[in-house]
Each structure stands twice: as C-alpha cells, then as structure tokens.
Amino acid sequence: MSRVKVAVLISGGGTNLQSLIDSSEKGYFSSEIKLVISNRPDAYGLTRAKNHHIKTAVLDRATYPEGKDRDLKLLEMLQQEEIDLVVLAGYLAIIPQKIIEKYRNRIINIHPSLLPSFGGKGFYGRKVHEEVIKRGVKITGATVHFVNEETDGGPIIFQEAVKVDFDDTVDTIQEKVLAIEHQLLPRAVKLYEEGLLVVIDDRVKI
C-alpha cells in the first residue's frame, strides 16, 4: 500500500511539526510528510522543515492578498502533492469551506484545551491558557479533532488532561500541555494511516 501523504500547516514555532518529523524519522508511523505550509514567512517551523529536507511553501497576505485566490492556491498546493491528510499544527488561519468539503474527515487539528471548553473564536495560542487560569479550572489538556465547519467543533479523536496547579502560569501550563500534544498528534497520524479512525454521527470510533 502506498504511504499516506501528509501536509502540515503551521503559523509559528512548530514544536508539534517537530514531533511529527521525529516520529516519522523514528518509524513510529509510515506516512510521509510531503509539504509544510505556513501563512507566516517568518515561522520557525519552516526552518525545521527545511532542516529535514521537507518541501515548504508560504501562503501569506503579502503574496496572496485576495481571500479567494489564497484559498485556491492552498487547494492547488494540496492537490499538486496529492495530499491525503492535512494536519493543522498551530495554524492560525481559517480553512476555506471548499477545502473542508474536499478533505472531509481528512483534516486534523490540535487544540491546547479540553474541548469544548476554551475553544472556538478567539481561543488560540496563549489566550487559551490565560483563560484557563482566569477561570480557575483544575484540569486542562489537549484535544486532537477532525476539522469541520465549526471552529474547534469537529469530531474529537483524542483528549488528554493535565492538572492545573494554583501557581501555574501561562508558560508552565503551555509547557505541560505541549508535552501532551507532542504525543497525541503523531498518534493520530498513526491511527489515521491504519484506518482506525472512523467517524460515526460526528463521533470518532477508534
């Protein structure tokens, strides 16, 4: 059987991308990371990809100011590389409807909270952890889910919790949650390629 071809979309540091690259190199999964796309030209994740000889592309506002053109370009890039699975690893941009439809249950996102808590519009990056502290919840965590039309609302694949201590800061929570993210995301790719993620009525059966 041919290897699953993966595109990873990023906007920043790309530690989740790195966990995927490391897992791939260790042979944890057999999928091939064929393409890394960033919507920011200065995202450090691009350097991580280049260090491992993975093809990269930048799709930013400066190059593609028109929403529609940018959306089409993204789709074109995915199709050109015959991408099977799209992984959003800290990608801070909206995925166009057309791509959601074409890649139904083939786009995976990682979110740094236990969805549906602390998810949806405005909940991204450090903001999530700031709200976790403000609200005083005792546990938070990470969620891996398929992407649908609702922001952070798609079928949940995995979740894992971490404890929030009173003295935790955004940085310490982020560190704890990222450690979990780095395990969950490669695991999701592995199960995907094995055909073990089955979506039934918006829930994922593993």
Ligand code: GRF
């Ligand atoms: C992660 O916390 C991820 O859950 C969120 O953005 C962050 C990206 O981190 N969507 P990195 O770029 O993978 O280091």
